[in-house]
Amino acid sequence: MAAGPDKILAISGGVGGAKLALGLSRILAPEQLLICANTADDFTHLGLRICPDLDTVMYTLAGLNNTRLGWGLAGESWQFMESLGALGGADWFRLGDKDLATHVMRTHMLSQGRSLTELTRQLCRELGVEHGLLPMSNEPVATVVETDEGDLPFQDYFVRRQCEPAVRGYRFEGLEEAEPQAELMALLRDPDLEAIIICPSNPFVSVAPVLALQGLREALLACPAPVIAVSPIVGGRALKGPAAKMMREMQLPATALEVGRYYAGLLDGFVIDECDRDQASLIEGLGMKCLVTGTVMHTLEDKTRLARELLTFVRI
Amino acid sequence: MAAGPDKILAISGGVGGAKLALGLSRILAPEQLLICANTADDFTHLGLRICPDLDTVMYTLAGLNNTRLGWGLAGESWQFMESLGALGGADWFRLGDKDLATHVMRTHMLSQGRSLTELTRQLCRELGVEHGLLPMSNEPVATVVETDEGDLPFQDYFVRRQCEPAVRGYRFEGLEEAEPQAELMALLRDPDLEAIIICPSNPFVSVAPVLALQGLREALLACPAPVIAVSPIVGGRALKGPAAKMMREMQLPATALEVGRYYAGLLDGFVIDECDRDQASLIEGLGMKCLVTGTVMHTLEDKTRLARELLTFVRI
Numbered sequence: 104m105a106a107g108p109d110k111i112l113a114i115s116g117g118v119g120g121a122k123l124a125l126g127l128s129r130i131l132a133p134e135q136l137l138i139c140a141n142t143a144d145d146f147t148h149l150g151l152r153i154c155p156d157l158d159t160v161m162y163t164l165a166g167l168n169n170t171r172l173g174w175g176l177a178g179e180s181w182q183f184m185e186s187l188g189a190l191g192g193a194d195w196f197r198l199g200d201k202d203l204a205t206h207v208m209r210t211h212m213l214s215q216g217r218s219l220t221e222l223t224r225q226l227c228r229e230l231g232v233e234h235g236l237l238p239m240s241n242e243p244v245a246t247v248v249e250t251d252e253g254d255l256p257f258q259d260y261f262v263r264r265q266c267e268p269a270v271r272g273y274r275f276e277g278l279e280e281a282e283p284q285a286e287l288m289a290l291l292r293d294p295d296l297e298a299i300i301i302c303p304s305n306p307f308v309s310v311a312p313v314l315a316l317q318g319l320r321e322a323l324l325a326c327p328a329p330v331i332a333v334s335p336i337v338g339g340r341a342l343k344g345p346a347a348k349m350m351r352e353m354q355l356p357a358t359a360l361e362v363g364r365y366y367a368g369l370l371d372g373f374v375i376d377e378c379d380r381d382q383a384s385l386i387e388g389l390g391m392k393c394l395v396t397g398t399v400m401h402t403l404e405d406k407t408r409l410a411r412e413l414l415t416f417v418r419i
Numbered sequence: 420m421a422a423g424p425d426k427i428l429a430i431s432g433g434v435g436g437a438k439l440a441l442g443l444s445r446i447l448a449p450e451q452l453l454i455c456a457n458t459a460d461d462f463t464h465l466g467l468r469i470c471p472d473l474d475t476v477m478y479t480l481a482g483l484n485n486t487r488l489g490w491g492l493a494g495e496s497w498q499f500m501e502s503l504g505a506l507g508g509a510d511w512f513r514l515g516d517k518d519l520a521t522h523v524m525r526t527h528m529l530s531q532g533r534s535l536t537e538l539t540r541q542l543c544r545e546l547g548v549e550h551g552l553l554p555m556s557n558e559p560v561a562t563v564v565e566t567d568e569g570d571l572p573f574q575d576y577f578v579r580r581q582c583e584p585a586v587r588g589y590r591f592e593g594l595e596e597a598e599p600q601a602e603l604m605a606l607l608r609d610p611d612l613e614a615i616i617i618c619p620s621n622p623f624v625s626v627a628p629v630l631a632l633q634g635l636r637e638a639l640l641a642c643p644a645p646v647i648a649v650s651p652i653v654g655g656r657a658l659k660g661p662a663a664k665m666m667r668e669m670q671l672p673a674t675a676l677e678v679g680r681y682y683a684g685l686l687d688g689f690v691i692d693e694c695d696r697d698q699a700s701l702i703e704g705l706g707m708k709c710l711v712t713g714t715v716m717h718t719l720e721d722k723t724r725l726a727r728e729l730l731t732f733v734r735i
Contacts, residue, residue, distance in 0.1 A: 152633035180498050186520035191545040200516040204502035229507040359522035 108354075109297035111330075111414070112290050113138045113145065117156040118173055118343045119335055119400075120162035120302030121227050123413075126406030127300070128164055128234045130414070137235035139287045141304070142219070143244040144257045144311035145274050148196050149187075151206040152213055155258075156309065157223060157238055158205055165230040166250060176201045195263040220284065223412025235286070239313045242281035246308055257308065266345035270352045275312045283316035291322040298417035299323060301332035303344040303398060306365050307353075321371070329371035329417050333398055333409070334359035337376040342399065360385050367391070372416055392419070427730075428606050429454045432625025433472040434659045435651055435716075436618030437479035439729075442722030443616070444480055444550045446730070453551035454692040457605045457620070458535070459628035461590050462581045464512050465503075467522040471574075472625065473539060473554055475519055481546040490657065492517045494555035502600055511579040536600065551602070555629045558597035562624055563577075564589050573624065579612055582661035585670045591628045599632035607638040614733035615639060617648035619714060622681050623663040623669075636685070639640075643734050645687035649714055649725070650675035653692040658715065676701050683707070688732055690714060708735070 109219035115124050115138055118352035124138045126258045140157040147153070155174075161178055161233060162168040169175045188194040197362060198206065205226065212222040227236055229238050246257035249269035290296055304310050308330075314320055317402060323330055336359045339346040359375040360382040366373065372392040376399065385392040394416045400406045424508060427447060431454055440454045441693040456473040463469070470488075478484040478492055487489045514522065521542065528538040534557045543552050563572035566584035576582060576716045582623050606612055611655035620626050626648075629637055639646055650677045659662040663673035671677050675691040676698040682689065688708040692715065702709040716722045 147521050151523065176502075178498075180496060180516065182494075182496050182516035183499065183519050183523075186517040187524065188543065190520055190522050190524050190542055192520065200496065200498035200519075201502040203499050203516075203519065204506055204508065207465050207467065207499075208503065208508050214466050226506055229505065259623050365670050394676075 105396025106171040109137040109292060110290060110295045111136050112287065112295055112296050112299045113302055114141075114299065114310060114313050115139070115156065115160055116141045117144075117159040120156070120304040120309065121160040121168070121298070121405050123164050123233075123302045123409060124160050125238075125403070126400065126408075126410030128411075129403070131194055131234070133235070134235035135289055137237065137286060137322060139237055139284055139313060141309045142238040142240060143182075143246045143278070144261070144308065145243060146245065146256060146258050147260070148198075149193065150210065151198075152210045153196075153198075153206050153217070154209070154238065154334055156304075157219075158202070159376060160236055161205075161223070161227055161230065161232060164227075164232045164234060164236060167230065175199050178333065188335050196258060197262075197389045220286075226394055228336070237284050237286055238289070239284050239316060240281040241284075242277060244277045244278045244312055246273060246312065247276055248308070261345070261392065266348060268347075270349045270353040272306055272353070275313065275315060278312060278315055278377070281385050283319050288318070289320060291319075291326045291394060296326065298408040298414075299330040300413060300417075301330065301370075302326075302368070303335040303342070305335060305344050305349075306350055314369070329415055330369055331372035331374060331394075331413065332362075332366050333413070334362050334372055334376065334379070335376040336362050336379075337398060340380045350416075360380060363389050363393075364390065373412065374416065392416070405416070420689075425451065426606065426609060426611045427613055428453050428603065428615045428620055428630050429458075430478055430620075430626060431455070431472065432457045432620025433460075433475040433579040436472070436620040437476040437484070438716040438722050439616070439618045439649060440476050440550075440552075441479050442716065442724075442726030443717070443729075445719070445723045446726050447550070449549040449551070453602060453606055455553055455555055455629060457625045457629050458554040459562045459594070460624065462561065463575070464514075465509065465602060466526065467514075467519075468526045469512075469514075469522050469524070469574075469638075470554065471534070472620075473535075473552070474518070476552055476561065477521075477539070477543055477546065477548060478692060480543075480548045480550060483546065491515050498567060501596060512574060513578075524561055542595065542658065547727070552604055553600050555600050555603070555632060556597040557600075557715060560594045560597050560628055561592040562589060562628065563592055564624070577661070580665060580670060580713055582619055586665045587663070588669070591631060594628060595633065597632060599635050600633070603636070604638060606640045607635075612623050612642065612644040614644050614730075615642070615646040616729060616733075617646065617659070617682070617686075619651040619659070621647040621651060621660050622678055623662065623665055630685070639685060646685055647688035647690060647710075647729065647733055648678075648682050648686055648689040649729070650678050650692065652695075652715060654694040672699060679705050679707065681707075684692050690729065690732065709734070 248260040564576040
């Protein structure tokens with residue numbers, strides 16, 4: 104029997120990760136790619152179960168994402184939010200009229216006993232997403248951001264407070280009880296797995312919870328396929344989200360090198376942007392290969408080009 | 420201590436009842452009017468608790484109702500429904516983007532242990548509805564329509580099947596366990612209660628469940644205030660909904676007189692449309708006064724004029 108095609112596992116947070124996931128989906132067949140999304144920023148709001156990272160990747164792969172806003176759905180409208188405000192409802196978390204269909208469907212299916220994995224598969228199928236996209240776990244995990252104003256649930260910190268409070272640390276409630284995604288664990292034992300790609304997502308609150316799932320780090324280390332990551336820090340800044348601000352607040356230099364240090368021991372290769380080229384040799388000193396290339400993805404061409412370069416990189 | 424102003428209790432279903440309720444609200448002070456809405460057509464759809472009659476009255480009193488559609492909110496949009504359809508969700512019950520805010524808020528508040536009465540009061544306050552509007556009960560009651568195709572939950576019969584199956588009967592599940600609205604019962608014992616007005620709503624599925632609440636019929640009969648009803652059947656037809664079709668299918672003549680017969684023993688007065696004037700003496704033969712007037716309410720003037728005539732009628 105011929106061996107199956109080589110497979111890629113991508114670990115993703117929200118927007119940045121979704122861009123690379125889209126690039127990978129354009130150069131890999133559906134059966135070659137599994138994207139595992141962080142669900143530690145999921146939360147229940149107004150009784151609705153919301154999975155921001157999972158949805159961002161799903162909408163992006165479906166070609167339905169709002170490129171102008173950088174989040175949510177294209178052609179979104181806000182009549183629900185306006186009416187909610189008029190009724191005195193909490194309107195700090197913007198739920199678009201179209202987006203709401205996803206949350207209502209998901210909440211309803213969860214209440215019927217369906218797993219997040221199963222219903223994500225169904226929603227993806229309905230939206231024509233052919234590549235594998237699954238939550239890191241079926242069990243709820245909740246990120247708590249420890250700030251100078253006290254503990255904040257992640258979306259409170261991220262959306263309501265616009266990342267304003269200074270971060271001292273963070274923790275993931277429920278993580279120890281969360282069963283890691285079965286398909287993810289199976290893929291790490293699959294001889295056809297060619298590489299694990301950690302997308303350019305926030306290392307602390309998007310990637311860390313996935314890596315901290317029970318047995319996952321051990322499985323990654325035991326797996327013969329190389330693990331590579333793309334730096335979410337470019338020129339000392341995060342392209343999206345609070346990663347750089349969090350690093351400074353946690354007394355870490357906001358550099359690609361520091362992200363490399365954070366992932367050291369796990370990575371076989373690290374991908375940094377051309378503007379951080381001067382950090383390449385220090386990164387290689389951490390015991391990982393370093394690829395310097397353009398990592399900022401504006402166009403679809405940027406995404407597929409980076410995806411192609413990554414696949415070449417892991418094959419070196 | 421001076422006596423308070425005279426008070427009116429109105430019992431209402433959806434659209435027709437809401438029109439009269441609006442008329443009454445324009446000629447009575449907030450503390451003079453309590454509208455008690457049927458909740459036996461409430462249902463849970465996609466995990467959302469939906470109270471069609473209660474919302475129709477609330478939106479109408481708030482001046483937010485969609486007069487073109489005859490239901491729902493003015494300026495409604497349907498992006499949620501479209502996306503729901505794209506996700507393979509059940510889209511036979513039209514939930515507008517704006518309307519959805521009510522259902523999400525209500526479902527969330529119910530899940531937090533708030534009562535339907537309490538949250539209805541809150542939603543009304545937010546929408547600027549000053550007159551009393553309350554559900555007939557806090558407990559769920561579910562209308563089952565017995566048809567030639569078997570039993571159907573009410574909204575399945577009414578919306579999904581567009582009242583097409585022939586009706587053999589109906590029943591109200593949960594009614595015996597449902598506690599009648601405390602304010603309604605208190606008002607029936609209030610010496611300031613001047614009249615009870617049964618709005619022009621479907622006698623079988625909108626008014627019957629309210630009247631069948633434990634102890635309510637007895638309290639109505641014991642109450643010295645007159646009970647009057649406005650016929651929902653005009654010229655052999657229901658202005659809205661399946662009342663006339665149901666009557667024919669249950670081997671009853673679809674006439675105002677027959678509605679009078681249905682309410683006989685309870686009513687002190689019955690209001691019929693001018694086009695049914697020939698039934699007036701037969702109606703009076705049932706032991707109730709009969710007022711013949713224009714009962715079709717197109718304009719706000721129609722509604723307030725009818726409301727005024729009703730108050731004159733009960734004072735005769």
